[in-house]
Amino acid sequence: MPLTTILKGDSRLAFTAGRQSGIRANFETVEQLQQQLQREREQHRFDLARMEEGNAILSRELAEARLEICRLKRDFLLLGAPPASPSMH
Secondary structure, X not given: OOHHHHHHHHHHHHHHHHHHHXXXXXXXXXXXXXXXXXXXXXXXXXXXXXXXXXXXXXXXXXXXXXXXXXXXHHHHHHHOOOOOOHHHO
């Protein structure tokens, strides 16, 4: 067998081995990225739930503050005195 044929066969074998190695490396990279994306999505869902919880608390506190202002205005109107500004308290 001529030397060029042997080299071509070796080159083809080396190319095939390199190609398979590259495919495996790409597959592993894709797997790692998919796992990382899944973790980031879970973290995002957690962060979003915490933010929504905080918004609900703030909304409730705002509603309570508005209710208190309405009660103060009512009380002052019943007494005939002008309502006090909330910033005065």
